[in-house]
Amino acid sequence: MSDVRRDGSLRWLLRQLHLGRGRAVTISLCAIVASLGAVVGPILFGVVTNVIVDGTTGADGMDWRRLWTVLGVQAAIYVVVAGLTFAQGQMLTIAVQRSVAGLRARIEDKIHRLPLRYFESNNRGVLVSKLTAHTDNAATVIAPVLVTVPTNVLTLLVVTVVLFVVSPLLAVIALVAAPVSAAVSIVIARRARPFLETRWTTTAALTGHIEEELSTRRMLQAYNAEPLARRRFDALNEKLFVSTRSAQWAAGTLGPILTAINAVVFLILAVLGGIMVVDGTLSLGAAQVAVIFAQQLSSAVRELAGFVTKVQSGTVSAGKVREVLDEPEDGASETGEVEPDRAGRHRRPPEIVFDEVAFAYDESTPVLGSVSFRMEPGTTTAIVGSTGAGKTTITNLLQGFYRPTGGSIIIDGDDTLDLGPQRVRDRMAVVTQEPWLFTGTVRENIAYGMSEDDAVDRAVHDGHLDQIVAALPQGLDTVIGQESENLSAGEKQLVTVARAIAVSPRILILDEATSAADPRTELLVQRALQRLRADTTTLLITHRMATAALADQIVVLEEGTIVESGTHHDLIGAGGVYARRCGVDSASRA
């Protein structure tokens, strides 16, 4: 994280952008030619002045031909400069936006490759701002690198040379200001940097806070905790205000200081130039060129100084983006298409074996000891056990979210680590206690981009959603979402059950899938899932003994270890933990 070297971030960023050398060179060339034109313009302006002065004060009268020629050339140069500036600006905008889109795509891709652990330990607001605001801000350094630096360095060189040709004395005076301005700019940029860092981290924290507030707003209201949330918001808001003000203040002092330095230089040049014209050591046109060039010199220095602050800010952002892209990936989070030769490997329900599987989320606290059980093809295995026993952890491992720390999970003879997560998840459906819905129609939520319309209709019927869908204002086309008020918690769970039915899975994981449904609906859904079971190897996590009793095999887990396993009848007969649980469960239901 913080090991990202700040000074390396700019070079790193430019390497990530894949701007295309040809396009970068074209943009820079256009900018350079345009800036050369902008330098030649004032020289011709001086020539025009001298022609007019000679014409009005000399004996030969006005040389109209020369005057019109110079004016014509000058006009042509300005037209070319305008054209090139426009073209360069357009190309630059496209290049910058394309680069930003590419960078965002890389982060998006990275997000799918990061281990779940990363998201568990990182604030979502921070991630969102890295994906959006920081990416945009990091890209703002492209324009300065391609245009500001080459054009202004060139302007500095040409202007300096011409100034020396015109008048070495005036050149020296104009140049003395440049290093002073540059030093001031660098000092101010350094001062602004910590404020910029704070501004970005606070913006991210504020985004995270607002997101949390929105997703927990019912709880906040129910517990009257809004004042607490408000206080946290106010504190972050104030911190953002202070850091932004300080950053702006530090950067804002730069302009006036440079303007003051330039004003003094300009005054000295104007007075000295005037004296030299009166003395006859300098023509009026040359004096004019010297004054205009001195201004160009100072504006080039100012632009380069602006580049320093912009790059400061862009580098801070590039560092943040780099933190995400440099995060170590986890093979277990690898995603993508299933390789064609292995696609559809689960043509029939597979056999799944947990062979001495051990696991710990963090090394100091083992969650699973040595878990071994076999799931025959097309059968249902129920895992029951106390809260925190490790049941969901077993489903997480089967989905390939984490790697076992010991032992292996074998599907049809292949270790899941060798298969890779894509193939493991091929034709796998999961329904959890927390129904996961995205903003879209009921149909889209069930199809989830994979199932045909008739599969959706069948799933609605088999999943006993018909009546619920009929009661919705636009039926299957009603828009729902995670926060949707249209559906109850149980109904949302039924939508996710229908989604699982629609994909005709070969492996089905049900983790308290019907916990929010009433007993009658649960029974109906159980029947629907029962129909799937012949073609599916099912892992069922449940606290309801009546649901577990329907399974072909029951595994009883306590503190990460299997304490007993067998059929409902075997375990009732054994009179152990399961039998006691069944007794308590039926007593509590009575």
Ligand SMILES: Nc1ncnc2c1ncn2[C@@H]1O[C@H](COP(=O)(O)OP(=O)(O)OP(=O)(O)O)[C@@H](O)[C@H]1O
């Ligand atoms: N992402 C995680 N990071 C760290 N520890 C975790 C994580 N998820 C679960 N745990 C811990 O692992 C242990 C087992 O959790 P798990 O969710 O597998 O239990 P469970 O049997 O499914 O419980 P429940 O019946 O309450 O759902 C718990 O002590 C829990 O605190």
